[in-house]
Amino acid sequence: MSSSRSFSIKSLLARHETVLVLVILFEVILFQVLGRNFLTGRNFSNVFRHSVEIGLLAVAMTPVILTGGIDLSVGSMMGLCAVLFGMMVNSLGMNPWLAGISAVAFGAMGGGVNALLITRLNLPPLIVTLGTFSLFRGLAEAITKGAESYSGFSPSFLALGNSNIAGLPAQIWVFFIVAAGIWFLVHRTTFGRSFRAIGYASEGARYAGIPVARNTSLAYIIAGAVAGLAAVILVARLGEARANAGIGYELLAITAVVLGGVSIFGGSGTVVGTILGWIALAILNNGLTRISDYKIMDQTVASVARELSGLLTGLLLLTALTIGASTKTLAVRHARKQSLAKPTSNPATS
């Protein structure tokens, strides 16, 4: 499709991913100039150590959004899986790694519940996952009576959240594996390509012989399983499993996906875009903490920088979307002009 197009600055600029790379570079330069200890190995590790759970959720959310759906329940699912994990290890004396695998399985089961309601009963994903958003968190709170928490995990398990492997946080390697797996699924298999077809036109996909219900279900099951994995990683980092794990993470994950250029209506977007969107958000959040205690005209702005994080996240999202949309409009206009001049040429799709 696009492989025939020649390499040009203009077409490169039109790509959402390029915009994101520029945004990330801008952030890095900005925070290096304004902040303290920003570009240090330790802080670089921290950026990813602290946001890998959101990265995992975002990557797993991508197939769901590609099918035109959404999963609001992943943050609550983390809370539930964290509590179940803690129970299995502390109350049942299970091996933490075995319990971790079980937590992922529970996550997949939760995703299965979403999938069943969405594909078999044809209920809107927004409503179904809004329901399970409350249900999963409620279950986690009921199990722990809201107050109980589990801790005292073995050091070998806590290493998953706090140690380095080959100079990078241990959990980032898990992220690489999951991200590569989902990238391969979405962009290199017919199964994964069907996600976009379903999101683009689910009826059309059905007539084309795609098992829409089965494939859509898989997207939700993956999202649930990865939420379980994210919960285990979070517990390994914090050393405590509590019902409030992952509160609000679903919205951060969706923000990363949308920032990454995935259409919220489904049908278009890439896993790489999501990863770049997540990195842009992770750097923004970390960078703001680096400029705490920064002084403007002798006034310490320590207590302001972090509070700006929400504001700037919103601005970043809207700016990136605006740039993306306007370059796309320009490209379409350009293509139309060309096709009018040469009626035989094929208008390039962006």
Place this chain on the structure above:
Amino acid sequence: MKRKTFIVSLALLATLPFISCSKSESKSKLTIALLPKSKGNQYFVTCEKGARTAAKELGAELKFDGPINSDPAKQNEIVENWITDGVDVIVAACENKDSISTALKKAQAANIKVVTYDADAQPDARSFFVNQATAQGIGEQLMDTAASLTGGEGEFALITGTLTAANLNEWIKYIKAQQAAKYPNMKLVDIKPCDDQKDKAQQEATNLLSAYPNLKAIIGVCSPSVPGAAEAIKQAGKAGAVKLVGLGLPSENKAYVKEGVTQAVILWNVEQLGYLAVMAGAAVAKGELAPGATEFTAGKLGKMPVAGDNIVLGKPFVFTKENIDQFDF
């Protein structure tokens, strides 16, 4: 095309860690990092005020940062950022005891001293805990204040949060002990739970007022009970006739205290808590306060006793009509 963009972006990102050139600051100043449970909470804003005073007196740099939402991972993240910054000492009020301990132990491993205040971490994750008040101190202060208002005699009742709350029961135990030891002419007639709700406290107080016409005082043991009971006394027209003492924030009770419905509000001096916490942190960082010490000098507070690994702020503070305007938490 897509792949080219991807490779270019990866290549660019990969170079990032190598361009690093961390700005090195002259490390002559002591850097103290103060972690509140939550940043917007007026209680901790007041702690910060005291902490800033202490930092100024010490000539130290103070970093104050804390979570602004309920994400339990946030405190850990902030501590890890401070480890990156290489602060000298972290002074923390812990929201989730076990999870924050993971991060605090990491700080200790990076040679950063750790002191906790307000709410403790695991004992091996910090060297000292700055305790705002002991259960005994709170219980005795409540009883003493109530007794001084009633002249040491007459019936009194308690309104507590729930009958199962461990900390409240601990305080009640010391209220009873103090009454038995020092005020034999006073009599505890009833203890009512208000489920930590102000309107329930108002109901219970109304019931108490009608059930015990000779009631001389009500002691509110949990903070919602004090304004609740005040409203009940006010509506019953018994302001001043039935004395009201309780534990709570001055700001919640200011109006009633000024009207003369509530006679005294008891709480530790929160500003001093922040001050003492920073002083203790600095002393540990400088090596002036080490395990086994029995006292240390905390600036304008003078010599503070150290019991094991606990530093107690001292007797709780009594807020009355005369002084309540000076406090804004």
